[in-house]
Amino acid sequence: MTSAQDPPPGKDPDAPPDDTPGASPDDASAASPGDAPDASPGDEPDASPGDEPDARDDAWTLPSPRPRPPYRMRVTDQVLSVVGLVCAAVSVLFSPVLFGLAGIVLGIVGHTKGEPLGKWAAVAAGVGMIIGTILSAVLESLLS
Numbered sequence: 001m002t003s004a005q006d007p008p009p010g011k012d013p014d015a016p017p018d019d020t021p022g023a024s025p026d027d028a029s030a031a032s033p034g035d036a037p038d039a040s041p042g043d044e045p046d047a048s049p050g051d052e053p054d055a056r057d058d059a060w061t062l063p064s065p066r067p068r069p070p071y072r073m074r075v076t077d078q079v080l081s082v083v084g085l086v087c088a089a090v091s092v093l094f095s096p097v098l099f100g101l102a103g104i105v106l107g108i109v110g111h112t113k114g115e116p117l118g119k120w121a122a123v124a125a126g127v128g129m130i131i132g133t134i135l136s137a138v139l140e141s142l143l144s
Contacts, residue, residue: 077115078110078115078116078117078118079110080106080107080109080110080113080115080118080121081106081107081110081111081115081116081117081118081120081121082117082121083106084102084103084104084105084106084107084110084117084118084121084122084124084125085103085107085117085120085121085124085125086103087099087100087102087103087106087121087125087128088100088103088107088121088124088125088127088128088129089124089128090128091103091125091128091129091132092128092131092132092135093132093135094132095132096128096129096130096131096132096133096135096136097129097133099125099128099129099132100125100126100128100129100130100132100133101125101129102125103121103122103124103125103126103128103129104122104125104126104129106121106122106125107119107120107121107122107123107124107125108122
């Protein structure tokens with residue numbers, strides 16, 4: 001026979017006694033004071049400012065009203081690739097080596113930053129550099 005001072009089996013003997021009215025010692029470990037259906041958020045036990053919030057605080061967060069649409073990259077987000085394409089077009093007529101290399105570098109940098117037009121700007125600048133070099137060699141041989 002156990003006395004009133006002995007804790008029930010499975011309960012820590014050093015734990016403070018449970019003073020919940022109407023609770024038997026057997027359900028003291030199954031329910032906590034905040035689990036009562038009539039408990040409001042203001043009835044929570046006192047917590048120091050450094051304590052972590054418990055799982056019940058997550059129930060009070062509201063979901064966003066509408067899901068965000070997927071992010072679509074705009075032309076203004078692809079500045080390096082667009083400038084690389086402009087350099088590719090300019091390299092056909094003016095200084096193909098200078099503008100062609102600038103377009104290749106800008107296209108590669110744009111591609112590494114995630115711009116979809118980056119690789120095409122690099123390819124176009126390379127092709128423009130080759131076409132501009134050939135065109136300038138042909139025009140020079142014709143004029144001399």
